[in-house]
Amino acid sequence: MKRLINYRGSRGLRVALALMPFIVLAVVYIAVANHKTEANPNQRLFPTVDKVSQTMARMATEPDMRSGEIALWADTQASLKRLGVGVAISAVTALVFGLLAGGIPLFRAPFSPLITVLSLIPPMAILPILFIVFGTGELAKIALIVIGITPFLIRDLTEEAQRLPEEQKIKAQTLGANSWQVLTRVLLPQLTPRLLSTTRLALGSAWLFLIAAEAIAAQSGLGYRIFLVRRYLSMDVILPYVAWITLLAFVIDRVLYLVSKTWFRWYHVDEQASS
Amino acid sequence: MSLVRATNLEKRYGNDVVLERLNFSVAAGEFVTIVGASGCGKTTFLKMLLGTETYSSGALALDETPIPNEPGPDRGVVFQKYSVFPHLSVLGNVIMAEELARSPWLGKLFGKRRRRAREAAVERLTEVGLADALDKYPHELSGGMQQRLAIAQALMMRPRILLLDEPFGALDPGIRRDMHALIGRLWRELGLTVFMITHDLEEAFALGTRVWVFDKIRHDAQAPEAYGATITYDLDADRHHDMKSAAASRLDRDGTHPRTATPED
Incomplete structure (x- = not known):
């Protein structure tokens, strides 16, 4: 077994390790958002993924009523x-x-x-x-x-x-x-x-x-x-x-x-x- | 007629005398090698020839006119390192002299004029053995190749004198021998006048027609800075091969072995 300071891991492992914190954060957020929304469907602090994607789909495709721009x-x-x-x-x-x-x-x-x-x-x-x-x-x-x-x-x-x-x-x-x-x-x-x-x-x-x-x-x-x-x-x-x-x-x-x-x-x- | 002449040349920093009583006359075509203990003013002397250090008193003349106090194309130089431009290819480094001379504003040549400059540069690079590395960048070259490039570059302006500041100090012994052969050949073929600082006595005697030993001969125990180094030996290298040991013992006196290549500022 190599010393810890000399162990780099394979390329696949390094990519997986790099992605891991992002995945953990995403999973935690989704869990919190779902939990909060179950307790109070009108809560706004932790919008669910559904809610966010609906809103962003609207903001990225539909023209604004006032300015006519997306x-x-x-x-x-x-x-x-x-x-x-x-x-x-x-x-x-x-x-x-x-x-x-x-x-x-x-x-x-x-x-x-x-x-x-x-x-x-x-x-x-x-x-x-x-x-x-x-x-x-x-x-x-x-x-x-x-x-x-x-x-x-x-x-x-x-x-x-x-x-x-x-x-x-x-x-x-x-x-x-x-x-x-x-x-x-x-x-x-x-x-x-x-x-x-x-x-x-x-x-x-x-x-x-x-x-x-x-x-x-x-x-x-x-x-x-x-x-x-x-x-x-x-x-x-x-x-x-x-x-x-x-x-x-x-x-x-x-x-x-x-x-x-x-x-x-x-x-x-x-x-x-x-x- | 002498090409470079010094009369009572002296260099002081404040009260600290670095070099004193330098008197010499060097004719065109001579190869002067300079040895001496670390910190004895060899590099300061070279800088005075280069124009980056001014002398305090006396006279230093090239072609009977005082050496200007800034570097110029009449004096080529190769340092131990940082001599080539890292952002230019081998060809770019050598062609630059021509470009600077012919294109004062852009500093670049195009078309026919560039082709002509390129030919001259390739010729010079072939002489130093870099014909196969035209498009490489300095970081892709070994230390010896970089110094070959630096020499080729310095010779493009056909300088009156070529100044070498321990150019081979950082190279391996084998490579160093190749470089000796190269600089010796260029010196003969192009009729160069060379001043070269070295830590290596073998090198000094192998290459030089004259070997100068810089040393302090006057000492004042109360004021060690009162006297500077001067040329204590001015040896005709061909006739004084036996003087090598004399010079070596002289240098060894200070406990500084002349052949250990300690970097010097």
């Missing part, structure tokens, strides 16, 4: 658009400024302390300011995401650029590179995969800011829906919406990872070696 898809589209635009603006901004701050000391000198301080401002605290300045439309929600994650991304990329071996910058100069070429041909290509992996980390925060902004002032969106139906204790909407958001977040994370792994194979060498 709620689930309209919400998803609105949220993903805000998230996508916000994260894209943040990523591009961070790449440009991270590159400049990481590569040019005279740019870093005044810029990095500013970004460090800005990144410490809790973004939620300035949400009211955003609503005042940008109104309660799309702009304020996107701005919250951008303000929330850009300083973090910039700081990370700046540090990553400084962590790159000095030898590489020297080598490039001995090959005749000027400053611009060191930035674009040595730093930029090595910061891009880092941006992808850091953006994956920042997506958690981005979702947080999105839902928060939608909860406070919006006419559509996943966060808007959840906080709207909260008034009616509609757990049959809230629970599947949360699951749906989780699934979306998971898919986005995997897509970014696979893109990075396909385009920047050299960047993922270390993790392959350790797994």
